[in-house]
Amino acid sequence: MPSRTVVWRCRLALPPGAAGIIGRSTGHGTHIRAGSCRSLGLWSNAVVFVRVWEYEVPGDRAAAFTTAYAADGAWGELFGRAAGFLGTELYRDAVRVDRFLTIDRWRNEEDWQSFLHAFGAAYESLDAQLEGLAAAERSLFEGSS
Numbered sequence: 001m002p003s004r005t006v007v008w009r010c011r012l013a014l015p016p017g018a019a020g021i022i023g024r025s026t027g028h029g030t031h032i033r034a035g036s037c038r039s040l041g042l043w044s045n046a047v048v049f050v051r052v053w054e055y056e057v058p059g060d061r062a063a064a065f066t067t068a069y070a071a072d073g074a075w076g077e078l079f080g081r082a083a084g085f086l087g088t089e090l091y092r093d094a095v096r097v098d099r100f101l102t103i104d105r106w107r108n109e110e111d112w113q114s115f116l117h118a119f120g121a122a123y124e125s126l127d128a129q130l131e132g133l134a135a136a137e138r139s140l141f142e143g144s145s
Contacts, residue, residue, distance in 0.1 A: 048086060049106040052141040055134040056098050065133045066090065069102055078126055079104065082119060084111025101140075109144070 057065045068074045069090050079085045084107035093099035106112045116123065 047108075047144045049109045049112055049144055050141065051102075051104040051106075051112070051139070053102045053104075054138050054140050055100045055102070056136040057100055057134050058098065061133050062097070065100065066092075068130050068133060069100070074126055074130065075102075075104075078119065078122055079115065082111065082115035084108065085115070098135075100134075 055065070055069075066073075069088075070076065071088050071090065073090075076088050079088060086105040086107060088105070089103045091101040091103075093101070106115075
């Protein structure tokens, strides 16, 4: 059976003015050229623990969702209090603008589990506080990459 490849055509949900740092801005979002990410961040061949979530967000809630789920948003701030958190990324589908993708990176699964143990109450509280921003959400991947 041939393998299936899933292709995401996404744009980054960036704060105003950040587009010039990594790509080109058009009237329809920020686009990154293939290969241009090589100069961004730290590179490693080490395995990391990754959690990927997909969200459907109605247009009238997109700004609030982007604020909460961006790297410097409420989730990033909470995750950043724990050891082993490497960062989060927020993407917005370039075709279906109501669809978002988050990628949370942890040094390993043990660090993720330790975070849940230490910050479980804060996690549940924030999740309840942000309930309703997304009309639907689903986990796409959780594991080592």
